[in-house]
Amino acid sequence: MNNQENMLILSSSPHIHSPQNVTSAMRDVLIALIPALLVSLYFFGLPAAMVIATCVIVAVLSEIVAQKIMKRDVTVNDYSAVITGLLLAFCLPPALPLWMAAVGTIAAVIIGKQLFGGLGNNIFNPALVGRAFLLASWPLAMTTWTAPLDTITTATPMGLLKEASAQHLPSISQLFVGNVGGSIGETSAIALIIGGLYLLYKGHIGWRIPFTYIGTVFVLTSIFGAVQGLGIWYPLYHLFGGGLLLGAFFMATDWVSSPITQRGRIIFGIGCGLLTVLIRLKGGYPEGVCYSILLMNVVTPLIDRYTKGRIFGGVKKHA
Amino acid sequence: MSKNTFKGGIHPPDHKELTNALASVPAKLPEKVYLPLSQHIGAPCSPIVQIGDEVLKGQKIAEGKGFVTSPIHASISGKIVSIEKKQHPGGNFVDCIVIESDGKDQWIDTIKPNLNPEALSPEELRTIVFEAGIVGMGGAAFPSHVKYAPAEGKKADFIILNGVECEPFLTSDHRLMLEKAERVIAGLRYILKSVGCEKGIIGIEENKPDAISLFEELTVNDAIINVKPLYEKYPQGSEKQLIYACTQREVPVGGLPLDAGVIVNNVGTAAAIADAVELGLPMIERIVTVSGTGITNPANLLVRFGTLFSDLIEQCGGYNGDIERLICGGLMMGKTVYTADMPVVKGTSGIVILKKADENKVREFNCVRCAKCVDACPAFLEPTTIVKLAKRGLWEEAQNNNALSCIECGCCVYVCPANIPLVQYIRRSKQAIAALKAKAKN
Numbered sequence: 001m002n003n004q005e006n007m008l009i010l011s012s013s014p015h016i017h018s019p020q021n022v023t024s025a026m027r028d029v030l031i032a033l034i035p036a037l038l039v040s041l042y043f044f045g046l047p048a049a050m051v052i053a054t055c056v057i058v059a060v061l062s063e064i065v066a067q068k069i070m071k072r073d074v075t076v077n078d079y080s081a082v083i084t085g086l087l088l089a090f091c092l093p094p095a096l097p098l099w100m101a102a103v104g105t106i107a108a109v110i111i112g113k114q115l116f117g118g119l120g121n122n123i124f125n126p127a128l129v130g131r132a133f134l135l136a137s138w139p140l141a142m143t144t145w146t147a148p149l150d151t152i153t154t155a156t157p158m159g160l161l162k163e164a165s166a167q168h169l170p171s172i173s174q175l176f177v178g179n180v181g182g183s184i185g186e187t188s189a190i191a192l193i194i195g196g197l198y199l200l201y202k203g204h205i206g207w208r209i210p211f212t213y214i215g216t217v218f219v220l221t222s223i224f225g226a227v228q229g230l231g232i233w234y235p236l237y238h239l240f241g242g243g244l245l246l247g248a249f250f251m252a253t254d255w256v257s258s259p260i261t262q263r264g265r266i267i268f269g270i271g272c273g274l275l276t277v278l279i280r281l282k283g284g285y286p287e288g289v290c291y292s293i294l295l296m297n298v299v300t301p302l303i304d305r306y307t308k309g310r311i312f313g314g315v316k317k318h319a
Numbered sequence: 320m321s322k323n324t325f326k327g328g329i330h331p332p333d334h335k336e337l338t339n340a341l342a343s344v345p346a347k348l349p350e351k352v353y354l355p356l357s358q359h360i361g362a363p364c365s366p367i368v369q370i371g372d373e374v375l376k377g378q379k380i381a382e383g384k385g386f387v388t389s390p391i392h393a394s395i396s397g398k399i400v401s402i403e404k405k406q407h408p409g410g411n412f413v414d415c416i417v418i419e420s421d422g423k424d425q426w427i428d429t430i431k432p433n434l435n436p437e438a439l440s441p442e443e444l445r446t447i448v449f450e451a452g453i454v455g456m457g458g459a460a461f462p463s464h465v466k467y468a469p470a471e472g473k474k475a476d477f478i479i480l481n482g483v484e485c486e487p488f489l490t491s492d493h494r495l496m497l498e499k500a501e502r503v504i505a506g507l508r509y510i511l512k513s514v515g516c517e518k519g520i521i522g523i524e525e526n527k528p529d530a531i532s533l534f535e536e537l538t539v540n541d542a543i544i545n546v547k548p549l550y551e552k553y554p555q556g557s558e559k560q561l562i563y564a565c566t567q568r569e570v571p572v573g574g575l576p577l578d579a580g581v582i583v584n585n586v587g588t589a590a591a592i593a594d595a596v597e598l599g600l601p602m603i604e605r606i607v608t609v610s611g612t613g614i615t616n617p618a619n620l621l622v623r624f625g626t627l628f629s630d631l632i633e634q635c636g637g638y639n640g641d642i643e644r645l646i647c648g649g650l651m652m653g654k655t656v657y658t659a660d661m662p663v664v665k666g667t668s669g670i671v672i673l674k675k676a677d678e679n680k681v682r683e684f685n686c687v688r689c690a691k692c693v694d695a696c697p698a699f700l701e702p703t704t705i706v707k708l709a710k711r712g713l714w715e716e717a718q719n720n721n722a723l724s725c726i727e728c729g730c731c732v733y734v735c736p737a738n739i740p741l742v743q744y745i746r747r748s749k750q751a752i753a754a755l756k757a758k759a760k761n
Contacts, residue, residue, distance in 0.1 A: 008658075009644050012743050014651045014729030015673070016331055016487065022684045022736045078684070120685030120737070206694070260690035260701060311699045311721050312326075313559065313569040 022119075025204050026079035032198045033086055033250070035191035039177075040184045043148035044094035048184045051101050052089040058102045059085030062109040072118065080119045084108055087127035090185025090246060091290065092134070095146045100138055107133040124297045125254045128290050135290070145181040154181040157241030162286035172233060175240040182242070189240040196249030205253040208265035209272075213248040214239060216273025224281060244276065247289035257297040264300075264307040271296045321525055324550040325560040327697035329730045331487055331553055331651065333526060334610070339490040343498060343606045343619040347634055348424055352394050352625025353405050353415040353662040354380070359454040360461045361387035366416055372399045375427035377601050379452075380416055389462040390452045394603040394623035397421040406661040408647040410654065415662065418625070430599045436509070441467075444513035444596060451595035452602045452665075456587035457481055457556070458648060460666035463592070466582055467513045475516040476580035479565050480507055480589055482523040482530065483549065483556035486649025489669040491606040492586050494619045496523070496530040499590045500537055506589030507544060509596050514582060519544040521586070522565045526551045553651060554728040558583050560697050572724055607663055609635045613642035613672035622663050628670055629659040641675040651729045684737035692731035692741055698724050702731035706744040714755055717748040725749065 040048050063081040067074045076082075088108050092101060108130025116122040135142045147154040157180055160169050170180045178188025186192070199205045218235050225234030238244065252258060252272050259268050272292045279288025357363035364381035374380055374393040382390040397420040407413040433439070439447070449464040480503065484492040496503060507519045521538075523531050525548050534546045547565050554560055559570045561583060568579040576583050587605060594600040603624055610617040615636030622631060628645070632638065646653040650671060692702040700721050708716045722745055731741040 008642070008655070010655045010657055011644065012740070012746070013653060013655075013727075014732050014742070015644060015646060015653065015655065016650045016733065017735075017738070018329070018331070018733050020734070020736050021738060022687055025689070025736050075684075118685060120687045203691075204689075255687045255689040258688075260688055260693050260703065262694070265690075308701070309699050311572060311724050312563075312697065313572045313574070313724075314699070 023078045026083055028202050028204055029083055030079060032195035035194045036185045036188055039188040039191045043178055044184055048094040050098055051092055051096055051184060054098045054101045055089035055105045056082055056085035058105040059109050062106050066110055066114040081109060084126045087250060088130040091131050091183045091243060093142060093145050094184050095144065096141055100134060100141055104130040104134040120256055122256055124294055125251050125257045128251060128294050131290050132294060147181055148179050156182045157237055158286040161237055172236055186243040186246040189245055192245040192249055206265060208262065209253045209258060209269040210248040212266050212269030213252055213272045216270045217244055217276055220277040242287050243289040247293055252293050257300060259300050259303045261304055261307040261309060264303040267303050268296050321548045321550045323547055323564050324552050325563045325697055327695050328552040328554060329695050329733050331733060334488045335490050337610050337617040338608055338619055339493055341619050343494045343621050346620040346622045346626060346631060348420060349623060349626045349630055350420050352418050352623060354391055354625040355407050355413040355415045355662060355664055356381055357413055358460060358664040359389040360459060364391050366402060368399050370399050370401060374399060374418060375425055377430050377603060378427045387462060387465050389454050392452055392601040392603050393418055394625050395420045396423050396425040406658060408656060408661055408664060408667055432598050433596060436596050441513045441515060444509055447595050448592055453588060453591050453595060454665050455585055456605060457585035458666045458668060463588055470577055473577045474580060475514050475577060475582045477518045477520055477566055478510050478514060478516050479561060479581055479583045480521040480586050481556055481561055481583055482521055482586045483561060485524060485553045485556040486651055488610040488671045489608045489649050491608045491619055491668050493527050493530060495587050495590060495606050497533060500533050502590040502593040503586050504537055504544065506593035509592050510584060510589060517543060520547050520565045522547045522549050522561055524549050524551045524555060554697060557726055557728055607667055608669035611672040613639050613674040615639045624664060625662045628661055632659055639674060642672055643675040644673040646671040683739055686739060687737055689736060691734040695730040695734045697728060698726055700725060702741040702745065705748060706739060706741050709744040709748045714748060714751040718752045722748040723752060
């Protein structure tokens with residue numbers, strides 16, 4: 001038996017690791033996005049499929065090229081580029097010209113992620129960087145929406161709310177299923193909630209950011225609605241009619257660009273909610289999810305710095 | 320499900336099913352024992368026997384100077400054949416007294432049961448605990464009589480017995496609780512008396528329901544001793560986390576349990592104290608779990624101190640295929656050792672042997688700021704923040720981020736999806752901070 005002992009490994013504890021790693025976590029995020037993906041393919045058909053395919057393929061290629069040029073290890077195997085591509089496609093209009101989608105994706109991966117040093121070092125959510133880039137570059141194409149199961153142009157529920165044309169609003173149940181105009185992956189509340197709950201169950205996201213984000217939007221729009229004499233349908237439109245659920249479950253919870261402290265995540269969620277409502281109600285855009293998260297990404301380091309918690313035993317506390 | 324627990328922590332697979340139903344069996348009487356002169360925290364012992372002396376089981380063979388020390392007794396009868404340096408599970412080479420067995424395993428005749436243990440005063444109890452060489456059996460091996468000595472201005476409101484055993488694979492405390500429950504409770508009563516404390520708590524995790532119900536049965540209607548079932552989570556057996564789980568008290572940073580009005584002892588220590596007080600027995604043996612994927616027949620063995628790991632491994636049927644790691648202690652905080660040619664000491668709760676795994680060695684990623692380490696840290700630190708500072712050698716910044724409060728439980732490493740060796744970097748920070756402090760003093 002002694003020969004074997006010559007081969008013993010000495011290592012510093014702990015000597016086990018959970019089966020989770022970055023790749024498996026990213027794979028779980030992809031799984032969580034499948035319901036929304038299927039719904040979007042059903043309602044928006046081939047054009048949406050083309051945009052999604054373009055974004056994913058270009059994201060992967062951009063990452064490979066960027067990492068080759070920068071002489072870094074190529075890390076497309078961790079699925080993070082696939083997720084960036086898919087999430088960006090999810091917040092684009094279904095009929096967006098494919099070349100625009102490609103340019104947006106390149107901006108997302110190169111500017112949003114690789115120039116900062118790759119996954120883990122980006123200060124913004126890369127997909128949202130891509131979307132903001134496109135919205136600033138081609139505002140008309142980025143706000144031309146097609147109706148589900150059709151090719152005619154339509155308005156999004158948030159757009160209709162902004163124009164106060166309440167009589168044309170789709171029903172809440174339509175919002176829930178996703179049978180409304182909007183970005184490719186944001187329209188189906190039920191699909192996004194299923195995906196979000198899966199991520200919560202798997203422990204990849206916590207409750208703090210999505211719940212405080214959605215809760216803040218709900219409370220503020222309820223107050224606004226009550227002041228205007230509108231019913232409970234009004235805050236529900238804000239919850240299910242725009243990009244809030246996609247943003248709250250899949251974008252604001254992005255590990256890299258959200259705070260690491262527990263209190264910080266609550267502040268982050270509330271901040272996203274406040275800014276979203278402010279942009280939707282008082283700003284020029286009908287939708288504010290994208291910019292609100294990007295703005296909160298900027299203050300994430302600051303939030304982390306000022307929300308450092310008490311350490312165990314740090315304050316005397318006798319029960 | 321119990322709500323009693325601490326904040327943070329993880330749920331590693333516990334693997335206890337390998338040995339938790341196996342009653343402890345006495346290990347084969349060793350032909351030779353190697354008794355290190357230091358098996359405790361504090362002043363090492365000096366031999367009080369000579370090479371060539373015949374000694375009997377239970378005879379004191381070494382003692383130390385001062386208050387914080389603990390004597391060592393012969394664990395078998397036989398002849399002292401040498402005093403030589405030997406690898407100690409703690410990492411260093413330590414002088415060991417080597418006794419060659421005479422095969423008789425004969426007790427020294429000065430050991431007598433105490434006919435009226437109830438009449439002993441707290442001072443007499445502490446003397447018995449000291450003379451019996453009793454140290455904490457949970458791993459740290461701190462001399463028990465020191466813990467019980469009155470400290471100025473501090474009072475113990477609770478004595479907590481640690482029956483948590485949260486390390487994967489280890490079941491020695493579990494078996495001891497099932498097999499020596501009365502001794503554990505009796506020991507707790509002597510500890511309470513020697514400290515002058517009126518409340519005893521036995522904390523047991525819910526993955527040992529048989530032990531919980533046994534102790535609840537034995538302490539039913541007991542106004543002094545309470546059993547606390549605890550929600551199963553690692554590292555609940557860590558002293559400060561256990562104190563919080565049982566009393567919701569926090570030990571202040573840099574303080575001792577007594578600063579929160581608590582003294583914590585392992586259940587095995589309590590049983591050893593009962594043996595010492597009632598039967599006059601010194602500490603010469605303990606239950607050791609030999610388990611893991613790399614051992615043929617996992618077991619709980621009652622082992623004399625000084626028995627070589629290799630003797631125990633042989634009794635357990637030898638290695639099971641190609642092995643990779645030999646761990647003294649558990650998977651989360653145990654130390655890997657490079658040889659089985661070292662003795663079981665007072666703090667050895669288990670030997671875990673891991674088979675060569677065809678695990679795909681995953682590379683270290685950038686930190687993705689998932690904050691799983693922050694959520695898991697039972698000391699409420701930000702492991703990733705400390706590590707980022709440590710990687711740049713910013714030790715003072717690491718200290719400002721409370722690197723010294725790390726209890727090295729390893730939860731952060733366990734959960735890190737980026738495979739960053741967080742606790743290892745924090746250990747490095749602690750060393751560097753200590754070095755800076757030493758430099759500043761000179």
